[in-house]
Amino acid sequence: MINLDDKGGKVVYPELSYRLVGISFRIQNELGRFCTEKQYANAFEKELQKENIKYKREFHIPAEIKGERAEIIG
Numbered sequence: 230m231i232n233l234d235d236k237g238g239k240v241v242y243p244e245l246s247y248r249l250v251g252i253s254f255r256i257q258n259e260l261g262r263f264c265t266e267k268q269y270a271n272a273f274e275k276e277l278q279k280e281n282i283k284y285k286r287e288f289h290i291p292a293e294i295k296g297e298r299a300e301i302i303g
Contacts, residue, residue, distance in 0.1 A: 245282070252276045 240246055256272045270286070277284050292298060 248280060248282065252280065 252273065256269060256276065260268065260272060274284070274286060
């Protein structure tokens, strides 16, 4: 079975994607829209643990593109 997104692209992990979107909506509905990013991340982590979904939280990604340092706007 091939699952397509609304632009005709393939969804690589459709079951996992469905679960993650469901978790995201559940957290948004419970916390509302005025929480900090850290509060959402903590809630998301708890839900991932409940669902036994393996994850890595907030790991370093090098800021290089094709061997050149990317400028980070912040």
